Amino acid sequence: MFARYMTYDLHVIMKGADRExxxxxxxxxxxxxxxxxxxxxxxxxxxxxxxxxxxxxxxxxxxxxxxxxxxxxxxxxxxxxxxxxxxxxxxxxxxxxxxxxxxxxxxxxxxxxxxxxxxxxxxxxxxxxxxxxxxxxxxxxxxxxxxxxxxxxxxxxxxxxxxxxxxxxxxxxxxxxxxxxxxxxxxxxxxxxxxxxxxxxxxxxxxxxxxxxxxxxxxxxxxxxxxxxxxxxxxxxxxxxxxEILHILHKFFFDHVLAWCKELVGAHTLDTHFKLLHRHIAVHHFSSGVSHTSQMTGQDHCDVERTIVPLLVGFAPDQFISPICAMVEFIYQVQDPVHTDSSIASMIQALRNFHAGKHVILELEARKAKSGPMTHFNIPKLELMQSFPRQTKANSVLIQFTADVMERLxxxxxxxxxxxxxxxxxxxxxxxxxxxxxxxx
Structure with a gap:
């Protein structure tokens, strides 16, 4: 599993009879x-x-x-x-x-x-x-x-x-x-x-x-x-x-998904996992952990996304890891430089898998506010993800409309x-x- 998420962004969608x-x-x-x-x-x-x-x-x-x-x-x-x-x-x-x-x-x-x-x-x-x-x-x-x-x-x-x-x-x-x-x-x-x-x-x-x-x-x-x-x-x-991928996906992952993992596993335990992660080429090593970071770059978000799933194995229930894995899958599939009708259907399925298992996050009280555990997923960015497939077919791949270049400008x-x-x-x-x-x- 660890090897898969290290190389997932390098996979190539085979060209078939679908529209590209x-x-x-x-x-x-x-x-x-x-x-x-x-x-x-x-x-x-x-x-x-x-x-x-x-x-x-x-x-x-x-x-x-x-x-x-x-x-x-x-x-x-x-x-x-x-x-x-x-x-x-x-x-x-x-x-x-x-x-x-x-x-x-x-x-x-x-x-x-x-x-x-x-x-x-x-x-x-x-x-x-x-x-x-x-x-x-x-x-x-x-x-x-x-x-x-x-x-x-x-x-x-x-x-x-x-x-x-x-x-x-x-x-x-x-x-x-x-x-x-x-x-x-x-x-x-x-x-x-x-x-x-x-x-x-x-x-x-x-x-x-x-x-x-x-x-x-x-x-x-x-x-x-x-x-x-x-x-x-x-x-x-x-x-x-x-x-927009940077704010809707990567920021959503940092503000919500990572927060759920910290709440369930514990910030200290999650930091320890990141610190003990073996140094590897093309994988960022968070020597100070991730729980005390209030702001990350887009590249930092990607680095956490590619290693978060294997670091949860053995310390979180499989029912909790499943929707987290589905969301990471969705984030990676949205960023494909080329899409087909089949890959868009796969993207839709990944988001459905998240929604099918998200109730476990609430049951384990991993989603919290200052007042206590929350009982809903009324998150604006989560609603916008539903229109990613429609947007991809209309305007083609969304990676060409990311705000990374705007931040530099x-x-x-x-x-x-x-x-x-x-x-x-x-x-x-x-x-x-x-x-x-x-x-x-």
Whole structure:
């Protein structure tokens, strides 16, 4: 078993008669969009990514949403490397302090985000609707269309973009009490959301914040009446909000699965197992254990995942190890660089195996909160895993939409740029000038 989990990420799925999913253009979504374009038109799939991060150090708590863009025509193994310069920072969206009642802060910040992004992507929306003449690599003119096919963000920003309340899924009709279900919920389509808002705006003034916010809460919406994607042709939030491996899978494993193992086996015992693990090439050796670590890198998460199952054998019941093994299996299968219909079915089965055995985790009181043992699995990220198969078929393999490259871009464009400015009131203009100089060079 130990050897298996050390080499699981090197396995190759044999090619058969199934449809193969690799780059974005091999997914069903690309075919659906291309079939609706004029004959001879070229599709330029737009991929966005953003994250809210502090941009100042020792100068207050200023935060911004940095938005990056690339295109799906670039091969995934190229664009998912920060050193390939395949991404461009297209805007800084500020987070402001509004004067007024605190209850309106969330809705105003959400509307500000959508309004700013709406202004920035206006040319892309025009090209997605009417097309734009662009020059190709050999000098020919092409009629190009720019649909939004992926927006890489973590869960809070997914809810911000989808205009969904925090107690609901950003992409389905599932609510918090249904997050632990073993069945996938029905997707929340853009037409349904926009129709609800249109009917609400006919009855209530959107700028009467008190009344409008109360009405949107009843509909499980955030309160943005003009989403940036509302008039972007082919933009479907349940599809372009691609499920993100780093935050949904690896963070879920660290925050929950590893916590269950610590609770059942004991933090000291688990640390001892990691410390005594024989040093081996390509296997990280946690000389200080894992229980006292409050934050890990994505690579650290992968290193723990590949060794956690064999380290539990003999110290935890087989009924407990079974769902943990199924979740690790699911995490590894999602990251395959090539998928087929058969491998997607195997992925679905792995998640079903977890749900079939997860009750043992509750029975052993391994899932705990500060108030005591918990009796449910209403975890938002667990609900998002149900839509991984649908996303894989639509947009192809999800490993090409991971946020690892975005985390690196944030360092390059944010955390190293601000110290180069004079740190005065016009530091935003200085930051833009610095980034322009770097791109020119």
């Amino acid at each position: 999913y690799g780059e974005f253009f091999t997914g069903t979504r690309a075919s659906e969009i291309q079939n609706q374009l004029p004959a001879g038109a070229t599709m330029i799939p737009i991929i966005l990514a953003s994250d809210k991060t502090p941009v100042t150090r020792q100068m207050g708590s200023l935060e911004m949403h940095y938005v990056f863009m690339t295109i799906g025509n670039i091969q995934s193994n190229v664009r998912m490397q920060a050193t390939s310069h395949a991404w461009r920072c297209i805007t800084f969206i500020p987070t402001l302090e509004f004067e007024g009642h605190h209850d309106y802060k969330t809705i105003l910040l959400a509307r500000l985000f959508h309004h700013c992004l709406d202004e920035v992507v206006a040319p892309l929306k025009h090209a997605a609707l009417h097309g734009m003449e662009l020059t190709d690599a050999v000098g020919g003119m092409r009629l190009c269309y720019t649909p939004l096919v992926s927006y890489i963000v973590d869960l809070p920003e997914q809810q911000l973009i989808a205009d969904m309340a925090m107690s609901t899924s950003p992409v389905t009709f599932a609510e918090r009490s249904e997050f632990g279900r073993a069945e996938a919920a029905e997707p929340q389509m853009d037409k349904q959301t926009l129709m609800q808002l249109f009917e609400l705006c006919q009855r209530v003034d959107p700028w009467d914040l008190d009344v409008f916010q109360k009405a949107t809460k009843l509909l499980k919406l955030l309160g943005v009446h003009k989403q940036f994607w509302r008039n972007w042709k082919f933009a479907e939030p349940s599809l372009f909000l691609t499920r 944030l360092i390059i464009h944010c955390k190293t740029v601000f110290p180069c400015t004079s740190r005065r009131s016009n530091f935003m203009e200085q930051t833009v000038d610095i980034l322009n100089w770097e791109e020119t060079i």
